[in-house]
Structure formats: structure tokens, C-alpha cells
Amino acid sequence: MNTSDIWKDFHEALLTFIKKRVNNKYDAEDILQEVFRKIHSSVHLLTDEKKLRSWIYHIARNSITDHYRAAAKRKEAETSFDAGLDFPEPSDENSNFNQVVSSWLKCFIQGLEEKYREAIMLTEFENLTQRELADRLGISVSGAKSRVQRGREKVKELLLECCRIERDRLGNVIDAQPKTNDCSCTSCENSFFGNLRPF
Template sequence: MSTCINCVWEEFSVPLKRFIKKRVANEQDADDIFQEIYLKIHKNIGSVMNEDKLHAWIYRVARNTITDYYRRNQYKFEITDLTEDLESSTDEEISANNEIASCLKVMVDSLPETYKQAILLTEFQNMTQKELSEKLGISISGGKSRVQRARKMLKEMLLGCCQLEIDRRGNIIDYKHKNSECKYC
């Protein structure tokens, strides 16, 4: 195939950049991914046999690169976030988290048995949803549905009971009871 890499890049760079930015929140990560995609396209464009499939191939490379980037960096983010959380946590935040955790335990215990089992196995015993489905003898989509419904029920219970203050990373930093007669806390 005699595709000019500069011609391809001129045609696809702006829409590709938009595509990446829709899927990646951090501007620096988006730039890194953009560069990585460019290198992959430059290196492998000769493997595309049919020019009609060039568009699909480029976006497949982009999707895979985004996925790979986050897989590769997931562990680093978790450790960094944990370290930052531990360093920035005050005694009040730790206390609030402990109190919310004890409320969540009561909430989980109050779920219908099928949903309680799904949450306990996936969230507290780190079982995958596929493993959950196999253990319960249900389809994978059935297992996923149970977990999602259980999470939704827990969220509704928690938000019905407490008003939460959440930091930019989604961590609970403070809470207030909405009423004093909450049956969970």
C-alpha cells in the first residue's frame, strides 16, 4: 500500500485527538496516548492491505492504545492515590470513613440474600463477576446485573441516610445524617 504517512496524519490527527480527549480526562495522558498512537501508525501502516479499511484500523489502534495505557498505569495510579490519601487523611476523615464503613456493613446485611451474596463475593472477597456467575450457576450477564443492582441499592440506602461530602478523587471526607432515625447508622 502506498499511503503517505503525512497525508494520513493530516487527515486523521484532529479527529483522532478529539476521539482521545473524549475518552481520557487528563490532558497530559491524552497527549502521551496521541504520541504513542502516532508512533504505532507510523511503524505499522504498511500492514494495512486495504486503504478502505484505514479509518477503521486507525481507530482500532487508538482504542487499543488507550486501553493498554490505562492497564499499564493502573497499578501506579492505585499506589500513588493510596499514598496521597494516607498522607492527606486527617483523623476526622479516617473516623468518618470508619463510621461510614460500619454503616455499609449493616446496609449490606439488610440487602436481599441474592444481592447480599453478590456484593460480598465481588467487593469483599475480590471474586470476579465471571467467577461469581460460575459459583452461583447463573449467566455472566445475570451475575453482572446482580452486582449492579446491589450497588445501586447500597447507594440509595447510603444517600437516603446520609449527606456525603466527597473530595475530587471521589473519597468521602465528611458526612452528616439526614435524620436521626436512620436504621443503618
């Protein structure tokens, strides 16, 4: 009993099974790959071949559950990110702070691991949709979404780790201060930084 034989016998039926429970065909294909990754790593532990079918479908059901749990967590994190951190547009007297924070974000993005940096740059600055990003990079849509989300999380972590940001009810930055003299944001080249003092 090996993974190749199991793939031949079950992959089409499994994909149909998954597609009935997951709306996005790309997500279904990703889940199928995850199911077979788990099968490959554990098939040697299955001693009774009569239980193979039920074992495989048990893995598939668990993988679908894991998919929805992960999607819910990503959505929650994305909502949190979008609500509290974006690229602010200049607005009247707040324009300097908005531009400062935007520059910090861009600087932090440059320091990301390449796959996350590329995903953020293409979606935030070249306005690619996540589906277009997936096509450009040759990855699944869920993989593209994951890269963008993880990249955003990393940028947010870096910013909030070293900077204190205050916003008004419209989202304009009304105060932006590095927390220490050696804060990462102070290494970003921006003419506004000279006017900012750590608190």
C-alpha cells in the first residue's frame, strides 16, 4: 500500500467530496494536496487495509475543518489589520503624520522575507487582486491570500513594536512617534523623522 496507488484509487472521489463542502475550487485542490500529504506521512501506521477508505475520509473531513478554522482566523486578523493599519492618505494638517507612517510601512515592507514583500508590493502598490497575484506567482489563490495576510501581519507587528500611533475617528494619523532612539522606523529615510522625538 503506497501513496501513489491511493492517489490513483481515491483522488478524484476525494476531490468531489471536498468540493461539495468547500466553495472555492482552488481551496478544494489545496485541501486535497494537504490530505495526501497527511496520508503519505502516516500511511505506514495503518495496519488494516480494510479501514483504508474510512481512514482517508476521516483525514479529509479533518482537513476541511482545519481549512475553515484557518480561514476564520485569517479573516479575523485581516479585519483587525484593515481596521487599524493601512496606508493613510494626506489630509490637511495631518498630512505630515500620514506621510510619515506611510513611509514607515513601506520601509518595513522592504525588510520582509521576499515572498511576503513581493505579495504586499504587488497588491498594495501595483493594485493586483489576490487572484491576479496567484496567477503572476504561479500559486493557488488561497496561497496568495495567505502570503498577503502574513505579510500584513508582519508589517503591523513591526510597526506597533517600535512606534506609537494615534489616529482620529476618520483614520488620519494625528500623532506618530518612535518609541526609542534605535527604533527601526528611524532608520527609514524620510525628511519628517528629524521632527519626531521618542517618547
